[in-house]
């Protein structure tokens with residue numbers, strides 16, 4: 001994938017020209033990417049909204065469920081995706097950022113044995129993620145992003161980082177909390193940031209194990225399981241309060257952790273393994 005004249009190569013993206021922009025970015029910008037979902041069901045419905053001259057919204061790229069990309073606004077032009085927003089000392093993030101929209105319904109409501117979107121479409125269980133939104137406390141339901149979409153966003157962000165000196169990758173929910181909930185907890189935003197921004201590594205080293213984040217158990221007892229679901233088996237006694245952890249990965253509101261305990265045990269009961 002390549003960018004030339006601020007557009008994705010035609011082999012890798014479809015292009016639609018829309019004029020809903022505020023002109024060019026100032027020197028040194030954009031340096032931020034903002035991730036969104038469309039809150040809709042198809043690419044076609046997203047494109048018709050973005051192309052509608054009466055809707056004051058636009059974005060640089062829309063990512064369909066099969067991972068295909070459609071570019072609407074060149075990367076050197078300001079699109080209208082963030083609205084009222086703030087990050088650190090900045091307000092109005094459109095002037096600083098590239099907006100990427102993923103085709104996704106967003107939050108779902110459980111109705112009997114099905115999950116439905118705000119526009120009334122039903123989703124089977126395998127397309128549903130139950131997770132806690134970063135701005136909320138209780139788990140809710142979300143449409144699962146496809147692996148192709150997530151791959152496409154990772155690749156696109158990696159390309160944009162090289163082309164535009166991207167320093168921040170943010171969710172709309174982080175710059176407009178209270179007003180916006182996209183992309184929501186089904187999108188691996190922290191992993192994306194971690195891979196592209198926090199790791200000073202070449203692409204070949206992507207698979208290398210990083211220094212893990214640390215955490216501490218806050219509940220009085222916490223089950224530790226084989227997988228990221230309450231349906232999976234526990235693998236040890238529950239972890240007790242204040243147990244320190246290394247956080248290795250995260251998925252759907254679950255953390256893969258490694259427990260670090262240092263202490264003394266009787267040598268008679270430990271088999272030494274060959275190093």
Ligand SMILES: [Zn+2]
Pocket residue numbers: 035036037081172180182
């Ligand atoms: Zn948004």
